[in-house]
Amino acid sequence: MQKFETAREAALALRPDRPLYGFRPAVLEQDAGAFLKAFRGETAYAVKTNGEPFVLETLTRAGVSAFDVASPAEFAAARAADPKARLYYMHPVKAQSDVRLALETYVIRAIALDHEDEVAKILRVVRAQDLAPEDVTLFVRLATKGHAAYELSKKFGAAPAHAVELVQRIDRIGFRVGLTFHVGSQVEDLESYERAIATAAWVKGRSGVEIAALDIGGGFPAQYGRDPKKPGPAAPDVTALVGRIQREVDEWGLGDLPLIAEPGRVIVARCLSVVVRVLLKKGQRLYINDGIWSSLSDSWTGKLLLPARLIPDPARRRKPGAAAPKLTPYRVCGATCDSVDILSRPFWLPDTVDTGDWIEIGHIGAYSLALRTRFNGFYPDDFVELSSPFEDADGLQGFATVEPRAGLG
Numbered sequence: 001m002q003k004f005e006t007a008r009e010a011a012l013a014l015r016p017d018r019p020l021y022g023f024r025p026a027v028l029e030q031d032a033g034a035f036l037k038a039f040r041g042e043t044a045y046a047v048k049t050n051g052e053p054f055v056l057e058t059l060t061r062a063g064v065s066a067f068d069v070a071s072p073a074e075f076a077a078a079r080a081a082d083p084k085a086r087l088y089y090m091h092p093v094k095a096q097s098d099v100r101l102a103l104e105t106y107v108i109r110a111i112a113l114d115h116e117d118e119v120a121k122i123l124r125v126v127r128a129q130d131l132a133p134e135d136v137t138l139f140v141r142l143a144t145k146g147h148a149a150y151e152l153s154k155k156f157g158a159a160p161a162h163a164v165e166l167v168q169r170i171d172r173i174g175f176r177v178g179l180t181f182h183v184g185s186q187v188e189d190l191e192s193y194e195r196a197i198a199t200a201a202w203v204k205g206r207s208g209v210e211i212a213a214l215d216i217g218g219g220f221p222a223q224y225g226r227d228p229k230k231p232g233p234a235a236p237d238v239t240a241l242v243g244r245i246q247r248e249v250d251e252w253g254l255g256d257l258p259l260i261a262e263p264g265r266v267i268v269a270r271c272l273s274v275v276v277r278v279l280l281k282k283g284q285r286l287y288i289n290d291g292i293w294s295s296l297s298d299s300w301t302g303k304l305l306l307p308a309r310l311i312p313d314p315a316r317r318r319k320p321g322a323a324a325p326k327l328t329p330y331r332v333c334g335a336t337c338d339s340v341d342i343l344s345r346p347f348w349l350p351d352t353v354d355t356g357d358w359i360e361i362g363h364i365g366a367y368s369l370a371l372r373t374r375f376n377g378f379y380p381d382d383f384v385e386l387s388s389p390f391e392d393a394d395g396l397q398g399f400a401t402v403e404p405r406a407g408l409g
């Protein structure tokens with residue numbers, strides 16, 4: 001990767017016509033370090049959030065040595081970054097051939113499930129390979145209810161009474177038993193974790209079985225942009241939130257259990273931005289060369305406020321005597337011909353923005369690269385390395401995405 005200090009320098013030097021990703025390894029190391037320091041248990045980074053080799057290698061250098069993985073490709077990516085990495089196979093519903101690969105080839109010994117047929121599936125492989133069940137920890141995924149920006153808790157998880165049966169069944173076979181939950185993504189309230197921890201305590205008490213570990217999943221909120229019209233509270237600081245979660249664990253009598261967490265978003269969100277180009281300005285609309293089918297699908301629900309900064313093209317002639325630029329909301333239309341490819345919230349940018357300018361969209365490290373598609377033949381894949389954080393650059397800065405107002409579209 002070519003190296004620059006800021007996205008502006010990269011844009012002016014390369015004049016990119018295709019989206020250009022700016023990777024900030026120092027920011028990634030800092031955010032990973034902050035989580036490792038805040039959390040007293042084992043940090044297993046969720047590879048699905050951003051599984052690029054340069055991300056996993058940087059995390060390894062920052063001290064991450066365990067990974068939450070869900071597929072053979074993720075097993076391989078994690079082990080390529082760190083051959084000694086400990087892998088947690090936390091997808092509750094798996095192909096039998098993937099379970100065999102996990103146990104046999106990757107020597108994974110921690111697996112999640114939420115149904116008795118999955119226990120039978122894993123047991124078949126364990127028997128066929130003549131493994132000792134007590135060397136394997138099966139984590140029962142608990143169903144939870146929460147208020148995440150992305151509600152992921154509906155799809156997986158056993159209800160409490162069912163979880164008790166699963167725990168007892170797994171224990172009778174001779175496996176070690178763990179408990180796990182995942183309350184969603186960008187979870188900004190403590191209560192979602194509280195309720196899940198309370199459920200774990202109830203299941204542990206009811207089952208009367210020795211529990212080997214508690215895995216509190218991911219979902220920890222990253223910092224995004226702020227809304228110029230609604231200066232509400234920022235997302236909770238991760239150190240404070242993790243501290244409160246740990247106190248809850250202690251208060252529910254689970255403090256002696258080894259803890260595991262599976263953070264994704266909070267670790268990688270800030271380490272990547274994308275420099276997009278304005279292909280056309282049409283009134284209050286900007287047509288850009290990226291969109292929801294490329295780097296920006298994660299913001300499509302409108303629940304994230306992506307920060308954006310204008311990088312004017314110096315080759316463009318300014319109108320003489322123009323007034324000082326004013327921050328103005330623009331509707332942002334994506335690169336594909338699909339009519340849903342419009343960002344859900346406007347971007348606030350200086351009203352001098354015009355065709356040919358660039359916009360750096362910050363904090364897209366989570367769920368952007370992994371969710372890129374080749375739809376319409378667009379597939380951004382150009383990277384540079386940047387040494388200064390997005391927040392440090394100056395210039396008129398629009399913090400993107402506020403509630404749509406009448407007359408914008």
Ligand SMILES: *Cc1c(COP(=O)(O)O)cnc(C)c1O
Pocket residue numbers: 046048049068090182184185186217218219220262263264265266366
């Ligand atoms: C997606 C996922 C994570 C990571 O979630 P973030 O919100 O990115 O922290 C962790 N654990 C499980 C089981 C997941 O599915």
